[in-house]
Amino acid sequence: MVNQWKLKEIVLMSILGVVFGVIYLAFFLVGQGIRNILVPFGLGPLGYEVIFGIWFIVSIIAAYILRKPGVAFTAEVIAGVVEVLLGSAAGPGLILAAAIQGLGAEFAFAITKWRDYRLRILILSGIFAALFSFVWNLYSSGNIALAPSLLIAMLITRIVSGALLAGVLGKWISDQLAKTGVLRGYKLGKELQRRREKGAA
Template identity: 45%
Template sequence: MKWKMKEIVLTVILAVACGVIYLGWSTLWIPISALVGPVGAGFMFGIWVIASPIVAYIIRKPGAAFIAEVAAAAVELLTGSHFGLSALLVGVFQGIGSEVAFAIFGYKRYNLFTLMLSGALAAVGGMIYNLLVNGFGYYTTEILLTTLAIHVISGIVLGGCLAKFVVESLAKTGVLDQYEIMKVRRKQGHADANVSGM
């Protein structure tokens, strides 16, 4: 599937916006982590993967989730994230995880469940990166499972559910009328009208 220029432009705009949000969220993570510990601060995780479901939900093309997350992570890195290069590298793993959620359904199912799955699998991807970098000995089994559970839940809520809310809010303004999300809805509307008119 070829990407249209308007889809590339929108992906870049959203990735930059999300990357800036990621940077601010990273800065906020420091004091919160100091207060509740890095495991407790895991509830913040979902925001760092929201670019993937937002762009994939709108564009609906293979690779959209992965590209969006990596691009947003790159923006976070280039704008001065204290996480350094790991901000980009973990973005690659999170982007792969998110992309898998849409690939499972052959890039034909874009609903709340898929967006939530995208956030959850992004969390799994992020944890795989952390294990590769830190080693299994870095975590006790309890800490590993607790951290993963918190990240998955956060990915579902702040990644998947919030992404749907953001896109639906944008759709109401009309700015997404020329993108796949609205084209599909118009087709479904015509199909429903034809069925009811029979």
């Protein structure tokens, strides 16, 4: 799989992993803030769920730009490693969590045999990342002990967050980058160029 990637693709995937690893770490503070607001209402666990999709976004952006097997998974793991190296309070276990999220995101692309990168598949990727990570967190974070009604609310919130913050936002960010021309040497950039030429014809 790795030998199917060009050096420039590996470099871009690594850069994205590092950048979003930093962003992921910053969003722990955002999640904590939302959690603190919701605690008095008995909804503290929903604090992180609202923004959980952010922690899947690099897998979708990398996959959408490069369009090759294994990219979603690898980019997510790189981001997880960066978080740990930067001192995340979650510790090394975060790398395993990132791998599970990456597997979920990769699964959506695998279903299409890595041939479909339309918005609906990017949204599905965010949803699968949400589902995979939610099941993992049931035991790794002890969420299984929470009330069923709260768990259902958490699951729904995480799925919506994954669909919107990872799938929809991930596509939008990638498309904006492509419009600048910095991605012209990658699959997404080439696709945009073809559309422009077709529109001009």
